[in-house]
Amino acid sequence: MAAAAFKLGDFGKVREERFGDEQQLSVVQHTPQFTVSDLNFYYGAFQALHNLNMNVPQDKVTALIGPSGCGKSTFLRILNRMSETVPNTRVEGKVLLGDQDLFSFHPTVLRQRVGMVFQRPNPFPKSIFDNVAYGVRINRMLPASQMKDRVEQSLRRAALWEEVKDKLHVSALSLSGGQQQRLCIARSLAVEPEVLLLDEPCSALDPLATSKIEDLIFELKGLCTIVIVTHNMLQAARVADYVGFFLNGKLVEFEGARKMFMNPTNKQTEDYLTGRFG
């Protein structure tokens, strides 16, 4: 998808509206949630990621941007080991979650801590309540008596409670696309993950639903670490604290969002942001 044409000043206006007179963030200021060292990833003989090194800061929003096919989703899927579900793949290098080796976890345990929401909402063919309760139930995280509260809290956090509180037992498939996506976010939040990975969560949504999800991402800041892949540069400017720019499987630049959008270090980053390619 070609990026729309922007001037860096356009991003400055968006940042100011959303963040006011913000400080420039430096990556070293924050505790890393993920520490990525010399990471390579292969689909068969094809190398999709090349020697990635970065710290993804804890309890902040990090946006991953870059043209189609540059490896953003591959990287995101490594962070909760969904990448391993693709046959004939290989990973090299090191990723720490906090101070623990990401690859030492049992994937099911890891995915309780690192939740993921996909591009297209994928509710289960169950009631709204059962969708949200699903992960909590299968992981036996709570007694049944506390489930109602957890479901309500998760739906409230996903800004969906008011719209569904009177129909918790109807099928989730009867909800609109935007509501289904917020339901999937509520389902991920219900297990109280430390990290939420969002792979283009708004690409199938209309502007109103998109703006609700962006507000939600903004509100979740400080409660969990969010890593979002997006093709929408204005969306990245509206929600991100940090931004990583990928190109051809390499991480070209990783910066505080203000610096990235207003004064990128790399010429290729500026060309991508301003729509000269992509």
Ligand SMILES: Nc1ncnc2c1ncn2[C@@H]1O[C@H](COP(=O)(O)OP(=O)(O)OP(=O)(O)O)[C@@H](O)[C@H]1O
């Ligand atoms: N299952 C797979 N098998 C083989 N190659 C794959 C597979 N998934 C992705 N790739 C390749 O890996 C590279 C990176 O793909 P990836 O989906 O990570 O890019 P992306 O930046 O997320 O793209 P987009 O923005 O279009 O979603 C591409 O060349 C893609 O063709």
